Structure formats: C-alpha cells, structure tokens
Amino acid sequence: MELKDKLLSSFLAFEENVNMNSEIHEIRSRAIKDFEAAGFPTRKQEAWKYTSLNKVLNHDYTVFPKKEDTIEYRDVEKYFIDDIDTYKIVFIDGIYSSHLSSTTHEKIDACLMSSAMNSSKYKPVIDNYFNKVAPQESLTSLNTAFSHEGAYINIPKNTMADKPIQIINFSTGNESALMVQPRNLVVVGENSHVQIIERHQSLTDHPVLTNSVTEIFADKRAIVDYYKIQNDNHQASLIDNTFIEQQRESVCSVHTFSFGGNLTRNNLNFYQKGERIDSTMKGVTVIEGKQHVDHNTLVHHAEPNCESHQDYKGVYGESSTGVFNGKIVVEKEAQKTNAFQSNNNILLDDKATINSKPQLEIFADDVKCSHGCTIGQLDDEALFYLQSRGVPAKEARALLMYAFANNVLESVKIPELKKRINNIIAEKLGVNIGFNL
C-alpha cells in the first residue's frame, strides 16, 4: 500500500485513540483533507526541484509504534549534552519517556504536548498558538493531522529560562520501518529568554522517517536561541519544518548543524510581525556518502526597520548532494530592512553536487538586501603553507574547513554545545586538531 493511502486510512484509527478537545479535532480533520488533496511533494514543485522523496517514501513505515520501549540512560548518554544542567524532554519512538526526561512546571513550562492538549489549564495557550503559523502545505498538514505528542514549552512574561532545554527524539529498532511525527510548540512571552537544543537520533539500522513540525512564537523583546543537531545514521531521514513568528523587537536565531542522516530537508520560515526584529539563521553542513541535505529557508519582512541574517556553509564529499534554497521577501511596508544571505559551499569530490538558489523578492525601495553564493575548493596555497610548516595534509584540510565553518560556530551561545559540535566535526573529518575553536 502506498504510504499516502496508509496514512489516510490510519487517520481514523488514530483519531479514535486520542481523546482531544473538539477544536483540535477539527484542525486535524481539516489538515488530513489538505494532505489528501496535496499528497506528498514531488520534484515538479519548484520548492522540491532538487529533492526527491520517492526513495524515502518507499518503505513500509509503521505509523503507530508499539507502546513504550525502555532504553538505559548509559546507552544513550553520548547523545545528551550532559556537561551542563538542562531540562530534558525525551521521546522514544514518538512516545514520551519519563525516566530519561526531566521536565518542569516551575516558572516555565517544559513538558509534553499531549498533556498540554488535554489539560484545561493550557487550553488558552493551545487555542492561541497551536497551528497558527504553520502553513497548509502537504507535509505540515500531514503532521498537523497526526499531531498529539512533542515538546510543549511556554515561557511566561519577564522570565529567563534558568537552563537550556533539550528535546531528543530516539527511535529504536522495534519496528522494521518507523515514521514519527513530533509536534513541538514553543511560546516565549515578553522580555523572556530561552535556549533550546533539538536532536533526532536513530538507534537502529532500520529506516526511520521523521516529519517534525515546530512552531515558535516570540513575543515583544523575547530572545529565542534554537539549535538543531542533525547527526543521525544513514538510514534515518528527517523532514524538519520550523515556523517562527516574531513580534516587535524580538531576536530569534536558529542554528542547524547537519552532519548525518540519509535525506534531510529543513524548511525554516521566519515571519516578522513587528518593527525592529532580528532574525538569524545559520547552518553548517558536512556530509559524505550518498547523503542529501536540503535547506529551504524563508524570511518574510512585513514591517519596517527589521533585520535578517542568513549564513549557510556546506562541505560536500563523495557523492553527496546539497541544496540551498533561500528566499527573502520584503513587503512594500518594510522600509529600512537589512536582509543578508550568504551560502558558501566546498565540493570535495567529483560526484558531489550542490544546487543553490538564493532568491530575493523585494517590493520596498529603501532597503539593503544582498545575497551571495560561492562554490569552490580549499585553497591549494593555504594547504601548501600549512604542510610546509609540518601540518599533515589531512589536518591541514580539517583546519581550513574549521576556519570555513567558524563564522557559524562562533555565534553558538552555549559553550558546551559548541565543543560538542567541534567534536562531531573532528570525528567526521577523522582528525584531532587538539584545540577547540
């Protein structure tokens, strides 16, 4: 059975199993209809020109995993950032794992979507924010239709989250092929601040497909830092949809580190709804083999005096393919906008491919908008210089790649996370350069 049909027929069973309030039930029913009409995206659609889902959709995925599976903390310790104290929201095969998590309801809420959806206490927040910024696109609608579990984070007014929050999704080998659809909601109140680290990790060689949707709302002057670590094994595919709505003077940044996975697609949309907003999206991609990473970004400038910064670096080895599809839209009201976009790529091998499509759509005249895109190689002379001073070729190459990615790494605000990412890159390049940038 085609995956689409399977999902459509599973929907009824799913609805029976989850007990939800009627508004959400309605949202879901509408979403499944949208998905039914749209189907999975194909390469004929401009936004999917360079990414084909055919191979990924070809497995017989289980949509409802068996009930809770336990994993011991020591087996998965390495996937946590454990040298600092954090809140943890952990899911195993899409089901909440209470013994690996540490949630809170003091001052801030860092807990579960399922309990938030069912509790009257959270109803106002869910009513106000759930499914409000996610567009009606096929994959997003699909997630909405099956939305019941994920992270729910609510930071009230004038509050600093006292420690970062980790959201980790594990998948185990219990099913021969598994599809999970986490749904996260992050609401950050006026003058509040939060740091979130998200990770998807497959613990099995079985194919896993994750179709995740995260909605983030940043109220006036809120600061949100969101980090995504994508270092999964080669059987796991991820479609990550993140939508951010920002109010006046808020500052949001999303860093995406893509090192692993079979196919990774990041849809990242920023919608600015006030003046003097700052939006940042940065990414480092280092992949090889037959991996495929696609960054699809949108910044929508609708009000004056806002800024956006995009900086994506990619290193592509063997026969990997990379896609960057970035779009900046500046509405005619959004005068004095500063929008910058840069995409730099290095191709290491002959079979590696990069497709880049940086786009500007500008309707206001008093703006500074620019984009730049480069494709090149490591500088031979720089390599020679390092080697002539006794740095072995492999390390010299790694050093240059570090330098290449450093722009993005240096804006990571959690030092332990930065260290962790450095280690992942070093491991990927098979070197130890003996220092942390």
Add this chain to the structure above:
Amino acid sequence: MAYTEDDLKKELDQKEYKYGFYTDIESDTFPVGLNEDIVRAISKKKNEPEWMTNWRLEAFRAWEKMDEPDWANVHYEKPNFQNISYYSAPSKKPKYDSLDEVDPELLDTFKKLGISLDEQKKLAGVAVDVVMDSVSVTTTFKKTLAEKGIIFCSMSEAIQEHPELVKKYIGTVVPQKDNFYAALNSAVFSDGSFCYIPKGVKCPMELSTYFRINQAGTGQFERTLVVADEGSYVSYLEGCTAPQRDENQLHAAVVELIALDDAEIKYSTVQNWYPGDKEGKGGVFNFVTKRGLCEKNAKISWTQVETGSAVTWKYPSCVLKGDNSVGEFYSIAVTNDFQQADTGTKMIHLGKNTRSTIISKGISAGQSQNSYRGLVQINSRAENARNFSQCDSLLMGNRCGAHTFPYIEAKNKTAKVEHEATTSKIGEDQIFYCNQRGIDTEKAIALIVNGFSKEVLNKLPMEFAVEAQKLLEISLEGSVG
C-alpha cells in the same frame, strides 16, 4: 472551425479597441488562426523547399502538444493563439505623408535621442525619399561584406540562396521543440536575418539589422541565425533605440548563435518596443528564445538593454560546449509604469576550463516588476569551470518590485562559482550631493542610473552606448517624485 469574414472583422475591431493599435487590413493577410494548412501556406508563400516546410510542420506538431509556460514571474492575459494572423506581407504603403501627422510625443523622443530627420521619418513610418542616406550606406556596406565572403541577408533569402548552410545549422542550438514559443516561432517564422562569417574572417564593421532596408515589417516571429566559422569574429547589433510603435502584440523571436572553434560573436540588443500606456494597457509581449553555442576556444558575448515591452520573457544563454570557451552576459533591464520583465541568462558549462561572466542590472520604477532569473550549471566533466555573477537591482518608489531567482548547480569539485546580488535605492546623500552642485534631481538620478549601468553600457558598441544612455534617461522620466 467555421470562421467567417465577419468574425474576423469583429475580432479585429475588438483588438483595436483593446490595444489601441491601428491595424491596417490588407488583402495579403492570412485568416487568423493556426493549423497545418496555415503553416504550409506560409512556407509556400515564401517559396520554401520541401525540407523547410517539413521542418516547420514538425515544429507545429510539437507546439500543439505543448502548454504555454507560466513559471515566469509575470502576469498577463495570455494571448489567444487562434486569434492571430500568422502572415502579413510587409506593408508597402507609408502610414503618414509627412512628419506633421506623427504623434508629437514620439517626435519629442526622437529629438531627445538625437535621431536625424530622415531616420525619424523612416522609424515613424513616413514615406521617405529613396535616395535617403542609409540606402547608399547599405549599398557600399553590402559590397565590402561580399568582398570578405560574408553572407548577410534575410532569412528567406538565405533559405533560397544558401540552403545548405541554413539546413546545417538551423535548429541546432534552439531545437524546434525547445519551448512553447520557440516551437511556435519554428512553425510560423516570417523572416529574420542570416549571417555567416567564413573561416578566419574578421567582420570589418558592426552588422546591424538597423541598416537593412528590407528589415521593415519582418513581423512578430523573427528568426535570426548567426554562424561564425573557425577563427572568425563578428559584432552584431539588433534592435534600435528609437521607440517602435509596433502593430503586433505578441513577439516570439528566436536567435541562434553558433561560434565554431576560436570564433567570437558579440551580440548586442537594444529593445524599446511599445510598453503600453501609463495605465498598463496594451504594450508588446516579448517572448524571446536566444541561445548561443560555443565550440573550442570560442566566445559569445550577449549585451542587452531592455527598456520596452509590456511583458519581457527573455534569457539569452550560452552553451559552453568546447574546452576553454567563454560566455558573457551583460544586461540592463529597465521597467517603468506597469511593465514586467523576467530576464536573465543560462550558462551551461560542458567543456573544460570554460568561463562565464554575468552582469545584470535591473532598474524598476512606477508599478513595474523586474526579475532576474539565471542558471549557472557546471556539469561533471567541466573541469576548472569558472563563473562570476553579479545582479544588482535599483528600486525607485515602493510600488515596484525587484526579484532575483538565481539557480546554481555544480557537479564538479573544481568548479568555482561566485554569485552576488544586491538591492538598494538611490541614496539620498548622492542626490543631495548633486543638488548641492547645481544638478537638479532629475538630472542627478539620470547620472546615478548611468553610473549604476556603466559596466554594461561600456560593453555596447560606441554609437549604441550613447543612444542607450539617453534611452535610460527617457525611460525613467517622471518616475521620480
């Protein structure tokens, strides 16, 4: 389809009402609509050999199965292709008897461009004396070319006199089935220019369609083929800076350039067709397919200044097939009022050490939309390919839009591709500086726009550059305030 003469009349009446053009119906006009018989009739009318007729029919059959593309960032009412007359003989009759009858606004523009009185008459469609200057120029010009062995004539002439060359090259760069408009053009093209430069010949002058008397009224489906044989060089000019009040609403031209080993072709275009009135009514639809093929060490350079047409859809491209070949694209696109332009280039790198440069300047004013759309493709066997692209947009007012859609595809690790794009407005400080030195705002803007477009204007042949500069000023007149 039952189609009566009354229907035709009614449609033409509506057309006139709708677009405000004067349509002179002559007896030599084919009935509107397109089918195989019309294609055959066009071919027969032009006394073409059988292979040409078949070639057209093949294109027509492909066209029938195609859909009109709608991916471009332009919005317009799609023309009804069954509502167009596909062949009308060049009108011999002058439209006016003297310049006094011509639209004074048009004459004013001519004056600003510095066009001589005789040329003004010719451009406005006024009957001119046969001993006009350009005629004698044309004769001496033709003689010089013939001495060098250069063939420069109309497409119909070439099909009659040099069928072997036409047959060998036509459709090799832009195949009949390439796209909707190219297929349409291949089926019904009325005329165009053909140019062949023999081995090792450097064409001593700029070839220009402007000089060719029989160029008048080649119609809406023009087909140009330029072949530069090994080691030759040619610079070709197309179009004219003077505004052309064209009768045809739809223009679907095809231009093919072939640069064999070590050859160089420089192709410059100035397009200033009727852009429609201030309310955005009428105006020409310009859907052009232009492509060049470079063999070893060859070079093709496209330069374009686009100021006219209501809707422009144009991507002069280079296929860099041979090793060490070079492709260049320099473009200025100006849109004002309700004009829409979606233009850019494609650089397809196939050979080793191929290089390409793209410089595109877009200026939007009024309520116009100006898009750059380009593709740089480095294929897996194109070692050491190099590309540099720069797209700058200038916006005047907040009712217009500037868009950039570059596509960059690299499949070779030795590729070096750089792309940058900026969007900005004319700085108030720059205008203030000029005002302070006694230059009024309108002049100041012209000055700044010229500076902005300098890189491209410099690539135009001298006489053209001067006119193009003036044209930019005129196009943007009244857009500041």
